Amino acid sequence: MLKLVSENTGLAPRLLNTAIRYWAVYPADVDGEIAAADAAEEAAEQSWKRERDLLAG
Numbered sequence: 785m786l787k788l789v790s791e792n793t794g795l796a797p798r799l800l801n802t803a804i805r806y807w808a809v810y811p812a813d814v815d816g817e818i819a820a821a822d823a824a825e826e827a828a829e830q831s832w833k834r835e836r837d838l839l840a841g
Contacts, residue, residue: 790797807814 786797786800789795789800
């Protein structure tokens, strides 16, 4: 599995292992960062949609 992720992302397997170990020790931190990124993405999409609608008239 890590080999496939490594090949598709270009990340070295050792970096993936480090990330997995970190997530195993600090799951709340990683999950919080993921949630924040998801919220930022959603806000950006909503902003883009409002801008598009305003420009469409």
